[in-house]
Amino acid sequence: MKRYALILAGLVLALAAQAQVSVKEPWVRATVPQQKATGAFMQILAAQDARLVEARSPVAGIVEIHEMAMVNDVMKMRAIPELALPAGKAVELKPGGYHVMLMELKGQVKDGDTVPLTLVVEGKDGKRQTLELKVPARPLAGGAPAGGMQGHGHGMKH
Ligand SMILES: [Cu+2]
16 A cells, blocks of 8 residues: 555645646637637746747647737737746736637637637746646627727626
């Protein structure tokens, strides 16, 4: 039985060592029917220097890490291979900035849905941590292009 106790202790240590990256307030922008892409947003805080190197989700055929950049005076988004997560400094993924891009959506992401999202974070030592998130979908607050939506669903989710 001693051997099992040792294995258990090892597991607990492994879990503790992985608690280095935390994600706060994740959300996915809800889509309209036929929309093929959307973004996931959140704050990521790493206790030690790390990098977000991969994201996956069963709801999308392709998931990429994107940044916004000025190209010829036009704001465009583009894929980046990784996102630096400096120690102790929360990195914000938000509309108009960094985001996790979900493309080739397999269906509509409705307001109130829960979207599974997996993030893979690599530490400086090359060790990878996988974060399994359950991300709520909600409309982009105040960003609706059509009139009459102002203030709808804003800040009432918590
Ligand atoms: Cu994008």
